[in-house]
Amino acid sequence: MAVHTSRTAAQAAGDGTDVARGRGRGGLKRALATHWYAWAMVAPVVLVLGVIIGWPLVRGVYLSLTDANERNVARTIGANTIEASYSFVGLDNYTAVLSDPVFWQRLVWTVLWTVVCVSVTFTLGLALANMLNRNFRGRAFYRMALILPWAVPGFVSVFAWRFLFNRDNGILNKVLEGGGIGAIPWLDDPTWAKLSVITVNVWLGVPFMMVALLGGLQSIPGELYEAAEMDGASAWQRFRHITLPGLRAVSMTVILLSTIWTFNMFPVIFLLTRGGPGDSTEILVTQAFREAFVSSPRDFAGSATWGVLILALLMIFALVYRRSLRKQGEVW
């Protein structure tokens, strides 16, 4: 410790002389000299992140400012190499997308879908976590069973649900028929289809919420509850004034994560309804996919525009969310 402080002091002194000499170059040089080993160690990570995240991101933003499509991008087919012939068009794509009512329709449904999914998932997760946060026989079994949806690959569960939902031959309707209720058009009616996709997404999302909140519950000291009970607090008061504040840090994080995941939940929508019936369950990401892969020639520029807009929306959300948390005094 002593060594450390003396060293930083020396550094501070050095900084002073650096300022006099013109700080930039000397600072960099010294930073390299002192920390070259750290730089060398993080270099591969920086490189990999740059290649797999940075470059596609930059390229996506660039493509959204061009008129690139399948017919004019560079491609190599066997011996033939075709040069790229797309050009820069500025913000034309953005004006086109934002002035199209389709974007706003999709946005309204995407926001509704996200809000409903996240709030229902969170409420259910919280309820289940509270129920499981006590000692009873077979607790381990219940926990395992409730985590199961998480362990199954997403597309497998979605396909299973699709079989269940099949109007003519699905199990759900067969059961209802046995009870004398007519077939429900789970995926064939716009309103039912919306309910169905939300149900499946909630089913998929609850385990994560439950596990995260269970962890949060277990970190709340038991003494608080004991003290509250001594003071005569009711169960609801204990929940309201101990459990909820105690879970605050965890729940803020899981809500943010869950919002971002749900907003971009491609597989549930695409595999369950393909955005249908008609286009009633299409969210922003599935629409971006449609632009890129269904139309011909594939519209890379248009799809990139949708992608950048989705990214911008989520970034704005995250910023606003963080700011509101900071106002409430959370360190995050």
Added chain:
Amino acid sequence: MRRGIAATALVAALALAATACGGDKNDGGSTDAGGELSGTVTWWDTSNDTEKATFQKIAESFTAKHPKVTVKYVNVPYGDAQNKVKNAFSSGADAPDVIRADVGWVADFASLGYLDKVPDATAKKVDAEFLPAAAASGKYENQMYAVPQVIDTLGLFYNKKMLADAGVQPPTTLEELKTASAKIKEKTGKTGLYLRGDDSYWFLPLIYGEGGDLVDAKNKTVTVDGPAGVKAFKAARDLVASGAAVTNSTDGYQNMQTAFKTGQVAMMINGPWAIKDTYAGEQFTDKANLGVAPVPAGSAKAGGPQGGHDLAVYAGSKNRAAAHAFVEYLSSQDVQTQVTKELSLLPTRTAAYEQPDVKANQMVQFFKPAVDKAVERAWIPENGSLFDPLKVEYTKAVTGAATPEDAAKSAGAEFRKILKGWK
């Protein structure tokens, strides 16, 4: 010493990156080594589950003629195939040498430069020996890019026993279809027709029936939102609203087959590719119970769309000589006859229809006249991409979520986005 560690780390990182990029492999054999074909030919086939075993057997028999060629048969589900093929062709990685392309995709792939032209000698033979309508589907800008494999159209499949029980004849018009369905419901309690609501290909007989078409390629005009289009959307909705037909907007194909095979519905509209699967149903253990009639006429005429599949070679294939030979083999008269015999699919060679096995096939006897009268689609690159926006509107119209007028209007607007500059 520390410097040494850093250098090692750096080298290791670089080596890792280098090996990650070095996944190239060379599976294409030599082309003509002393006139003999060799190497591997990968074929992506899109035939359905009941057909694929036959095609795999036929494809692998190619080795008997060319022992040095290995055929790699891959079945790609039809629904995903257009995208998968495009992904593979544009990246070149693990791309197939030969594909089975829907007739609607050939112009699209060819216009993007993905397809290798059919060799002149073969092209001449195709022009001379194949059905002209089939041969036309393989062409783009007067060059031949694909050899027709099978040809088809839609027809009205009916359960003979159920129709007889209700005392009705197979309907020839939509009006007759409605009265027949009403009688079937009254006598047997079952629904008359299963109308697919989740695939706009099934919209084509309706719009042709009203004398219209999706587009007029000659005059570069979108016609789906014309009067015939509106009438066709109305007819579709009317069939469902009047109870003459049931529909679905997801899993339509499977549900349609199940309903027809188990006798839940008496009729469906489908193509020759469904024959083998339909025969497997409990209602059709006696094959004679299956009848097929032309699609019911609208107010103008009866017309199904001309469909089918072509075989094409990837322009970037490393083994094009063997690939073209493989395509020639698959479209030879012997193979076509065998396919008809086993699967009741319709050959594309004129002379194949003289073969006893083909002549005797009942399904061919029905479908051949229907194919001769089928409406030829506009073989434009955008052909395949019109179906998806159309599907959205067709589903809305059939299920009553949008009025026929609105559906037609939106479909027209979407088409004009795809067909830039069209009227």
